[in-house]
Amino acid sequence: xxxxxxxxxxxxxxxxxxxxxxxxxxxxxxxxxxxxxxxxxxxxxxxxxxxxxxxxxxxxxxxxxxxxxxxxxxxxxxxxxxxxxxxxxxxxxxxxxxxxxxxxxxxxxxxxxxxxxxxxxxxxxxxxxxxxxxxxxxxxxxxxxxxxxxxxxxxxxxxxxxxxxxxxxxxxxxxxxxxxxxxxxxxxxxxxxxxxxxxxxxxxxxxxxxxxxxxxxxxxxxxxxxxxxxxxxxxxxxxxxxxxxxxxxxxxxxxxxxxxxxxxxxx
Numbered sequence: 001x002x003x004x005x006x007x008x009x010x011x012x013x014x015x016x017x018x019x020x021x022x023x024x025x026x027x028x029x030x031x032x033x034x035x036x037x038x039x040x041x042x043x044x045x046x047x048x049x050x051x052x053x054x055x056x057x058x059x060x061x062x063x064x065x066x067x068x069x070x071x072x073x074x075x076x077x078x079x080x081x082x083x084x085x086x087x088x089x090x091x092x093x094x095x096x097x098x099x100x101x102x103x104x105x106x107x108x109x110x111x112x113x114x115x116x117x118x119x120x121x122x123x124x125x126x127x128x129x130x131x132x133x134x135x136x137x138x139x140x141x142x143x144x145x146x147x148x149x150x151x152x153x154x155x156x157x158x159x160x161x162x163x164x165x166x167x168x169x170x171x172x173x174x175x176x177x178x179x180x181x182x183x184x185x186x187x188x189x190x191x192x193x194x195x196x197x198x199x200x201x202x203x204x205x206x207x208x209x210x211x212x213x214x215x216x217x218x219x220x221x222x223x224x225x226x227x228x229x230x231x232x233x234x235x236x237x238x239x240x241x242x243x244x245x246x247x248x249x250x251x252x253x254x255x256x257x258x259x260x261x262x263x264x265x266x267x
Contacts, residue, residue: 015078018071020097021090026078027071029102030062037106037131037259038067042095042122044113045142046169046176048077052243053112053136053251060252066259067105071098084164084177087185088143092121099126106131108259113139113213113240116221120191123198131262133202134255137240138221139213140196143186146213147178159183192224201229201261203254207238207247 017024028049032038039061041054049070061068073091075083095118099107107129111119116138123130139146147167148156158165159180166175202225206218215234222232233254238247 018097018101020094023074023081023094024079025071025074025094025098027069027098027102028058029069030058030067032061032067033065034067034105036066037108037262038069038103039108039110039255039259040095040099040103041068041070042109042111042115042118043070043072043076044115045139046076046083046172047112048072050077053248056248057110057252057255060256064256064259066256067103069098069102071102084179085181087182088117088189089185092118092189095119095122096125099129103129105129106262108132108134108255108262110134110136110255111138112136114142116140117142117189117191120196120198121189123200124191124196127199130200132200132258133198134251134258135202135204135218135221136242136251137206137210137213138204138218140221141186141190141192142213143183144190145192146217148183192221194224195226196221196224197226199227201258202227202231203258204230204232205242205247205251205254206232206234207240207242208234208236209238210240212240 015026015028018027043049049072054070058068072079073094074081075086109119109122109130116135117140119133120140123133155165164177164179167178168175204218206215208215222230
């Protein structure tokens with residue numbers, strides 16, 4: 001599919017490859033007006049860049065003549081590597097490689113679920129590039145707070161003894177592995193135990209019926225952010241995926257409004 005936007009026509013669904021640390025990362029990228037903030041999509045745990053939210057936001061960004069990049073982490077979607085070998089640090093490294101090698105200029109990072117954690121980690125080390133964050137059901141520290149902290153003793157023991165446990169999933173009948181390395185290495189990237197030194201504007205979209213990332217988790221995140229420029233949008237009947245047409249429409253409005261906001265000249 002090609003989308004025509006203003007003065008250019010660009011391929012929307014062409015997958016390209018970026019070699020990073022021994023793994024080919026799949027990505028889809030379109031260019032836009034270089035004077036305006038671009039957007040980078042950071043997907044969730046066990047998700048991929050072809051999902052409805054990422055695809056529709058990409059189309060909307062193109063229509064607005066903004067650059068857009070979406071990609072798959074190691075072991076996700078079309079990228080190489082094994083999912084079971086992935087860790088928070090590895091996926092953070094993937095996100096930074098995409099930001100550093102595939103983008104230019106100011107950026108809005110749009111992070112969904114685990115992607116919210118990735119976006120925050122990237123903003124902490126690339127403040128000169130990251131000018132805004134759009135976080136959708138953000139799940140920082142989920143490996144400890146939303147997994148390990150919720151597992152019963154038998155699951156914890158299996159992970160410690162065998163190195164992995166297959167977690168049932170409503171999104172994948174085969175479930176997916178939760179490894180000891182994922183849990184233990186994730187603790188090194190914990191950010192919610194103190195102030196999160198992010199100073200750019202942040203917009204959060206959260207569903208009230210989210211069983212995977214409770215609304216209280218993202219509300220706690222809002223309180224931990226150093227920046228005062230935070231808006232928290234609550235969809236009372238929204239689930240974790242926030243993939244209904246009205247949810248996606250809200251996400252697009254918020255993300256593009258944030259991009260317009262950071263483009264405005266500051267006194």
